[in-house]
Amino acid sequence: MRKNILVIGGTGLVGKVILRILKERNPNYNLFIGSRQLGNTANNLVIDVTNPKTFDSIINNKIDLIVLCTKDSNNEILKFAIQNKLDYIDITKPTPDLTIAYDLAIVNKQSINSCIIFGSGWMGGIVGNLVDFMEPDKREIQETSLYIYYSIKDLAGKSSANFLAENVCKPFIVYKNNKPQNVKHFLNSKKHNFSFEIGKRQVYNLDVPDLFILNQIEKIPTVSVKMTYNSKFITSLMGYFQSLKIFNIMSLKERQLMFGSSGNGDQTVFDIIIKTQDETKSVSLQSVKGQAELTAFSTVLHIEKVLNDALERGVYFSHQIHSSQKIYEALNSYSTINLKIS
Numbered sequence: 020m021r022k023n024i025l026v027i028g029g030t031g032l033v034g035k036v037i038l039r040i041l042k043e044r045n046p047n048y049n050l051f052i053g054s055r056q057l058g059n060t061a062n063n064l065v066i067d068v069t070n071p072k073t074f075d076s077i078i079n080n081k082i083d084l085i086v087l088c089t090k091d092s093n094n095e096i097l098k099f100a101i102q103n104k105l106d107y108i109d110i111t112k113p114t115p116d117l118t119i120a121y122d123l124a125i126v127n128k129q130s131i132n133s134c135i136i137f138g139s140g141w142m143g144g145i146v147g148n149l150v151d152f153m154e155p156d157k158r159e160i161q162e163t164s165l166y167i168y169y170s171i172k173d174l175a176g177k178s179s180a181n182f183l184a185e186n187v188c189k190p191f192i193v194y195k196n197n198k199p200q201n202v203k204h205f206l207n208s209k210k211h212n213f214s215f216e217i218g219k220r221q222v223y224n225l226d227v228p229d230l231f232i233l234n235q236i237e238k239i240p241t242v243s244v245k246m247t248y249n250s251k252f253i254t255s256l257m258g259y260f261q262s263l264k265i266f267n268i269m270s271l272k273e274r275q276l277m278f279g280s281s282g283n284g285d286q287t288v289f290d291i292i293i294k295t296q297d298e299t300k301s302v303s304l305q306s307v308k309g310q311a312e313l314t315a316f317s318t319v320l321h322i323e324k325v326l327n328d329a330l331e332r333g334v335y336f337s338h339q340i341h342s343s344q345k346i347y348e349a350l351n352s353y354s355t356i357n358l359k360i361s
Contacts, residue, residue: 022326025082027053027066027096028089032176033110036315037086037322044319048326051080074099084325086318087111090178094120097135104132106325108337110318112139113182114191114228124334134330136321138337140229141165141244142310143317146291147232147338148346150239153293153300153360155343162241162294163233166211166222170249172282173309180281184274187266191226194234194242205261211245214303214359215288220247223258232336249285284309300361307355316356320349 024041028034029052038050052058053066064076068091077085077099084106087096091111097120100107112120117139124135138144146165154160183204190201205223212219222245233242248254260266266274287310290303306313321337324330330340338346351358 021047021049023049023051023081023083024086024322024326025051025053025064025066025077025080025084026086026088027068028087028111030054030058031088032174033311033314033318034088036311037088037318040315040319041322045323051082068095069093071095071099077105078103084108084322086322088318092116094123097123100133101127101131101135106134106136108136108138108318108321108325110138110143110314111178112137112228113186114226114231115186117228118231121334128334131334132332134325134332134340135334136325136337136340137335138318138321140232140337141167141227141289142287142304142306143314143321144228144232144337145317145346145350146229146289147237147336148341148343149291149302149304150233150237150293151338151343152347153291153302154295157237157239159295160239160293161296162243162292163239164242164292165227165229165244166213166290166292167225167227167244167246168213168217168220168249168288169246170282170285170287170309171253172249172285173287174284174311175281176311177279180278181275183278184271186226187261187274187278191224191230193224193230193244194240197234197240203261205257207245208258209245211247211290213247213288214290215286215305215357217288220251221254221258222247223254223261232338236336287313303359304350305357307357312355316350316353320346 026034051062053064055067057065067073087109187204192199202224208221208223211222225244225246227244233239288305293300324340350356
């Protein structure tokens with residue numbers, strides 16, 4: 020039976036890549052593109068997440084799975100998916116929005132008759148899978164650290180830049196021995212030696228959903244995330260601006276311009292360090308084609324899992340629906356992704 024998949028935000032950067040990879044790997048899928056403006060084909064649907072009246076076309080086209088790649092502040096698509104018993108994958112939400120959406124889904128858990136999947140962790144939510152691959156028994160893990168190398172030369176959408184612009188002055192939560200601590204972006208610097216010949220870099224605080232997921236869901240006591248830019252000067256400048264509270268006197272538009280720069284494409288790299296009582300393990304991932312390709316490929320793996328396997332209906336984070344071994348093998352076999360383990 021042919022599967023009908025709707026990618027809302029399918030005209031955006033990541034949405035386009037998801038559609039390309041899906042077509043390459045699953046030519047039997049029937050793909051629909053949802054956006055605010057009508058496209059040129061019958062498979063282009065007008066979907067405005069702020070206007071539920073536009074959702075009728077989802078039912079009319081017998082959509083099996085909704086993939087959300089655009090901001091839905093009021094969770095209208097999530098509510099619609101639950102009400103109409105449609106499978107749903109969301110890869111868009113920063114931590115504050117994710118916690119609200121997750122609570123909404125949990126409250127409605129008894130009435131859910133579909134798969135509701137939150138894939139908003141770093142790069143499509145694969146960090147949890149890689150942590151599980153390195154140490155399947157989460158009870159053994161005392162600390163997990165995620166270190167992110169972000170290149171301003173990489174292709175990037177607006178969502179992450181806008182999130183930083185809106186939240187750079189606000190505190191967020193990291194966890195130390197299960198105690199939440201308020202921190203701010205681009206403070207608490209330390210040195211980290213990145214893999215793939217990037218070398219030692221100054222890294223600063225960054226808020227990503229994996230902080231919440233790894234501590235509150237997976238019960239890892241100490242979780243932190245830090246990042247660096249490919250430019251050492253820009254990395255230091257961000258720390259300087261935050262420590263002197265320069266961000267506080269900038270307008271939102273000025274901060275959006277600062278964080279919104281995007282290049283024509285570059286690699287993205289992240290390292291995960293896992294500490295148990297007895298040892299320290301690490302796994303490093305390099306996506307030669309950058310963040311959009313990696314996020315899209317991870318999302319495609321989630322889509323394939325939902326449509327090809329008989330998952331029990333319920334609410335999941337994306338790493339919970341997979342075998343960590345199979346995710347590792349899928350990532351390792353992808354032509355533009357490299358993995359290192361130590």
